[in-house]
Amino acid sequence: MKFGGTSMAGTERIRRVAGIVRRQQEAGHEVAVVVSAMSGETDRLVNFCREANALYDPAEYDVVVASGEQVTSGLLALTLQSIGAKARSWLGWQLPIRTDDAHAKARIESIDTDEILASMARGEIAVIPGFQGLTADNRITTLGRGGSDTSAVAVAAALKADRCDIYTDVDGVYTTDPRIVAKARKLKNVTYEEMLELASVGSKVLQTRSVSLAMKEKVRVQVLSSFIDENAPVADTLPGTMIVSDEELEGLDMERQLITGIAADKNDAKVILTAVPDRPGAVSSIFGPLAEANINVDMIIQNVGRADTDTDVTFTVPAADLDRTVAVLEENRETIGYQKLSTDPKVAKISVVGVGMRSHAGVAAMMFKALADRGINIQAISTSEIKVSVLIDSDETELAVRLLHTAYGLDG
Amino acid sequence: MKFGGTSMAGTERIRRVAGIVRRQQEAGHEVAVVVSAMSGETDRLVNFCREANALYDPAEYDVVVASGEQVTSGLLALTLQSIGAKARSWLGWQLPIRTDDAHAKARIESIDTDEILASMARGEIAVIPGFQGLTADNRITTLGRGGSDTSAVAVAAALKADRCDIYTDVDGVYTTDPRIVAKARKLKNVTYEEMLELASVGSKVLQTRSVSLAMKEKVRVQVLSSFIDENAPVADTLPGTMIVSDEELEGLDMERQLITGIAADKNDAKVILTAVPDRPGAVSSIFGPLAEANINVDMIIQNVGRADTDTDVTFTVPAADLDRTVAVLEENRETIGYQKLSTDPKVAKISVVGVGMRSHAGVAAMMFKALADRGINIQAISTSEIKVSVLIDSDETELAVRLLHTAYGLDG
Incomplete structure (x- = not known):
């Protein structure tokens, strides 16, 4: 499960998120959660970096901006504990999430899952900050803006997850931006390729890289809203948009x-x-x-x-x-x-x-x-x-x- | 050199700090800098934790609150670079600063200095977040409120520094609180024991633990203001208060x-x-x-x-x-x-x-x-x-x- 910045904006909203996560666990799933920084926080940190040094060293920029997700990871773990779930945070350097050393736009190379799988098997919900990783020489990296989606898909792939649910402030992928076209319709399914093209041309539901990675790793991704009723029944099929392969789509959607x-x-x-x-x-x-x-x-x-x-x-x-x-x-x-x-x-x-x-x-x-x-x-x-x-x-x-x-x- | 939260509150002030640090380097010193979070930031993060979970897990609390110093470390490194200095940040887990596992009030056990000494020998200013460390099982700790002073003294001891300059929002230790007594005088020197007694009875210039550690490790500590003229001449003796041993004091101050x-x-x-x-x-x-x-x-x-x-x-x-x-x-x-x-x-x-x-x-x-x-x-x-x-x-x-x-x- 991945929650974006709007869903993590403040302790009240994090409490909603914890409720949604907890219910998935209660429904019998082992859950790892990837979180973004509180909305506005990364901008605040990026601005600090710009003010400090217009031509900033991306390695130090990463040290500064990765902190936003560190904060929300700890807070979500605390909130899950407060509602009776076992939970702990796993920072990028703790897992670690290995990346190349292209600071500020690093690419994930591998994720060690031994410890986290053992923790999940003990019933602990794993809370992982999105957007961040670790170079071979032990320095913090970030994946570029919107990188938390990519983190989520990479974690889902590494854990061989059944599904990667990306909770966002929209409840799925639409035929176009509903703020522009009132008659826009929510799509039940969309292919990786379509999503890629949509993502690359401004449909800001998912980061492009996350979709490429999902396609490559065959991760079934679902986009859905975190502003659902947190007490609604947890069904295996939630009312979002599933991103699937061409083949799967043909079976699902003839017309x-x-x-x-x-x-x-x-x-x-x-x-x-x-x-x-x-x-x-x-x-x-x-x-x-x-x-x-x-x-x-x-x-x-x-x-x-x-x-x-x-x-x-x-x-x-x-x-x-x-x-x-x-x-x-x-x-x-x-x-x-x-x-x-x-x-x-x-x-x-x-x-x-x-x-x-x-x-x-x-x-x-x-x-x-x-x-x-x-x-x-x-x-x-x-x-x-x-x-x-x-x-x-x-x-x-x-x-x-x-x-x-x-x-x-x-x-x- | 250690700078407190007031000195690090915002990029303008960090620029002043960078100027002061840079001038020490230009005067021929190898410099490591320990920084606090921006003033108010730790309170903000502590409040988040309390809101998330009144009986918070101190291990997750540490994940959240340690982020404040991470941010200022990166920002000071960036700012130093912007004025032509070589600099890099070394987070608590990167050095590492080893502590016990008493989360939220950990005690420093050891600091690895090989990498940082090599970096300083290359002319790089080392920027180290105060307040944080790492347990044996790889989790973040914090040292308790005001712990950055202790971090600074511990780093100075580990690096065998000639002096530990603690920059704060006062320009030294006074005979009493100048806000109460207008005729209070700044002390040129004070002994560790005196400073300990003063710190323990409400003279909030330094954290008590940092003074004990300085006494034990024989670190010469100087308290001085970060609001000095950053262009003033850098003398070996700056106009703060030196905290020294009884023996040293007797030589310095006969009357x-x-x-x-x-x-x-x-x-x-x-x-x-x-x-x-x-x-x-x-x-x-x-x-x-x-x-x-x-x-x-x-x-x-x-x-x-x-x-x-x-x-x-x-x-x-x-x-x-x-x-x-x-x-x-x-x-x-x-x-x-x-x-x-x-x-x-x-x-x-x-x-x-x-x-x-x-x-x-x-x-x-x-x-x-x-x-x-x-x-x-x-x-x-x-x-x-x-x-x-x-x-x-x-x-x-x-x-x-x-x-x-x-x-x-x-x-x-």
């Missing part, structure tokens, strides 16, 4: 929609390099240094520039990396040879996702037509096997999502 | 005052048992059960009672333990056989302290006379080799301190 969901993401920023010399190596002179700086470039378009000998290159990066992107590009200005660098953070990426589109043509065309009919300008396009994304002006985000939700017949 | 300082402590409460049968074992029937309940009894007076066959017994306990004391005495009423139990939390213990009184008679007499001259009633007396304490009505605390400060010639 699949063409499109499963529509997602919007305002966290990218657009970068435009004007008049880049059109010569071999030009592109790699741009994206090589960005890759070295660990900046993920997403949509890329190359236009013909004003002169025949140069081109304009437009691409998107996470808005959070925009300052660093500009710094890297300015550092490499001579090598790249561009004339002008401009940026636009006011963009949104709208994506339609569905395994159904594998067997149906015309999904992208329907999207472009629906947007064009309402005069929404498409600034860039990218596609995958089960997703079509377009970049638009962020002011048009909600309008685009609503009209696509209707166009693909998703309105409930 | 010692008779009395070093006057302290007031309002944290005790008085308990009166009326008409206790005057028979063998009566006293042990009172204080045995209190000792078992871990309640520290301080001043004890036995008066002749109303009848020849009984006595009144008066004593003091920490005010925080008063409710428990009453409960224990009521439980044992029959065995003790007292007629009436009354309590008075409105008392203050006033102490005059000084190694000078070893070689001078009349110190106590001067105290009693000075108080009597102003009509202050003495309710109890206790003495040690270098201290005389009296219990008075707490309303008279400030008056008593002021007139004793003058009587012993301490006014600056």
